[in-house]
Amino acid sequence: MPSAPPSLRTIPITLTINGRRHDLDVAPWTSLLDLLREDLKLCGTKKGCDHGQCGACTVLVDGVRINSCLSLAVMRDGAEITTIEGLGTPERLHPMQRAFMEHDALQCGYCTPGQICSAVGLVSEGHAHSRAEIRELMSGNLCRCGAYTNIADAVEDILEQQQKAAAE
């Protein structure tokens, strides 16, 4: 364990991450993002700014999309967390992951896990009904490679599939 200034102690928390329970002792200043990346080696969640300005670190906490860099791990004691690794695997892609692949909604891939988690959160929020709304509600996730139009295509595709399924 890394050393800490002696006066400060770690705090025990429990997190369910991608369906698996973790009992952890975390330093009070460790962000959820650093916990995932550095301690648990779940590096699918990316760090693009560490300041809540890019969305690369988006994960789902109890189904809601958040910037994991803006959350201290200790604030999430007891939460259910889904990261990109928990959505699907290369062999069994989540429909959103498949849609991203088919629409080439990624280039370098670095913003991609955050975009996908954000898109999954967006769909379950149920607020997006048009392409303009998708664009607006995905604007917390930057993509410097400029895959935006393809990302919007992928999300739109999934939304339409859902609407169709609901209508049937």
Added chain:
Amino acid sequence: MLTNERRQVGRAMPRIDAPLKVTGRAAYAAEHSEPDMLHGAAVSATIARGRILEIDSRAAKAAFPGIAAIYTHENRPNAAWLDRSWQDETAPPGHTYRPLQNDRVLFDGQPVAFVVADSFENARDAAAMITVRYEVETPETDLTTKLAERYVPPKKRSGISPPPDPRGQPEEAFKEAHFRISGDYLIENEHHNPMELFATTVLYGADGVLAIHDKTQGSQNVQKFVCNVFSLSQDKVNVINAYVGGAFGSGLRPRHQLFFAVMASLDLKRSVKFEIARSDMFYLSYRPAMYQTVSLGADAQGRLTAVLHDTVQVTSRYEDYQEVVVNWSGLAYRCDNVALTYALTKLDAATPGDMRAPGAASGLFALESAMDELSYEVGIDPLELRRRNFVHFDQNENKQLTSKALRACYREGAARFGWERRQAKPRSMHEGHELIGWGMATGIWEAQLQSAKARVRMSANGQVIVQAAASDIGTGTYTILAQIAAEALDVPAEDVSVQIGQSDLPETSVEGGSWTAASSGSAVDAACLAIRQRLLDMAQKDDASPLKDATVEEVVIRDGHLRLDTDPRAGVAISELMARAGETAIEEEGKAGPDAKQMKSFASYTHSAVFVEVRVDEELGLARVTRVVSAVAAGRILNPKTARSQILGGVVMGLGMALHEESMIDHRSGRIMNHNLAEYHVPAHADIQDIDVHFVQEFDDKASPIGVKGLGEIGVCGVAAAVANAIFHATGKRIRHLPITIDKILGETVGKAA
């Protein structure tokens, strides 16, 4: 014959690295680790020019027992002394910046101390407790106050052509021209800001061998740099950049995080990871600010009679960074009287660097804005003006072109955009409270070929492995190399395993300049040809072989057989050939590179025509780009899906350049004020609406052996001008200072740069 369904090249297949990337399994530079490894953090200078008087790390040391080392200029381990040891293959002339060399501060954010500790948080927090005292000198960071101190770089940067000598009588021709326009253009610094932070993980092997995961556009460039700077032999240094989270040029040169991580690892004989903060990304490299003047003269029909383009561009005190800014103005259109000049001026700032279409993105903003302005002066459609000035050869170098399907870009792009419905007069199109403007511009970029090697291995059971030290920075290299090998060896591209991004693979230059697809692609193609030759040699050992008299050009690989192209029934199974020769696999290397003889008489460029619609809210001054059509001529398209993405990315970066991006410097302190993604605006989802990418047919058998020209840069070329031209058409305001923000649209900017 090959049916279309079986073609692998030209197929819009999804990226082969997509399954790993969409599931978070692709590991980037900072995502490799080892138990008990060390983490680094830097202390960045808070002045732009001066001297370090004292660095006090006592409080940090007392608070963090987990600190393994704190390095400053006073205690850093020795590194190479000679300048040339520090110069990587893309370095400009000058004295390369060396971290912690001495007490001098040369630019804002320069790292002045490096902390290594047992966790990321401890390193970061300890770094925050280190205090530095400076002797501050007054920095000079404002380009517009330093224009008079311009100079022509005494030493040219390798690979960059200086402006050609003037031709004709440019000044006289301009004076006598029937129509004349002249304007000054200003571009501010822009930062690459790839989403991945610059990071290096050095895994220190038991045998002292370093496995270095680095964010770079060239693993071998980094390997050579590390060997030179730290006096290591190549077998002790393995550099890996299997996945790169964007770079856009910022990863061409080795960055300081590499130096620090390797230095600490060697010194402490431990594994070390160092990922820099987003704010520090603004101190690495940037598209340089520049001041340009373009003057155009034309005859009564709008034919150019004079082109004068002058640029003063920012560089650092210690290096002469150069890019090709003005040369485009001598070759984009037909004109016999041309004067192009390019100068630098030194500021107290880090050295600028190549950023997507370096030089062209900036120079074409000025030229293509000026062409638009001229079209109004002459009173003809901006597209028609460009057609009238079409040129079919490179007038700068007096060379033929390998191909130029730009007319098709004009025609097909205009048709897709609906350009013929454009009303010529500015401010003549609106809807509600919004003014609508349509603008266009031409894009050009050089199609280059660099030396590249590749190895291809084909097993008797049909497995194919492609290897090269190439990089995929989001460009699609993995996928197109798989497609090229798959087509040549007739296997599904999905079954080809592509191994790139490692310094011990066949030699490849850095990923940049749009040359990777053409260069590495041709090398893979050559390796596959060599495999076919080997198989044919094996077949011809048998006197009864139906291929006995065939040449390598006459045979193809189909369905695991080597067959006659003209008579596919005549063939022999590859597994049988290998079994007979006692081999389980064959492996060949191929290489590609520029053809010096051909380059004497031919030049090669990619071209584009960009059409843009803006809507400007007259009261708010808010400009939104609602439609873009980018019609591109870039030779053969290997994969329409990934190719389209390359252009989309370029267009989006061009929209950022036009409307949002600017690194703001407080010239009193010389410091960058908006060094974060909240205040440095890159385009977000909401900014990007409809972008239509169209590739026109262009056949080219000279640009590269596989007919490819490259796509990384052409997408951004011309975009900023097309937006500025559309804003003029919407509002009647000619804005020559990027980015075109609300204040400029509302303010009195007509006819002035600043």
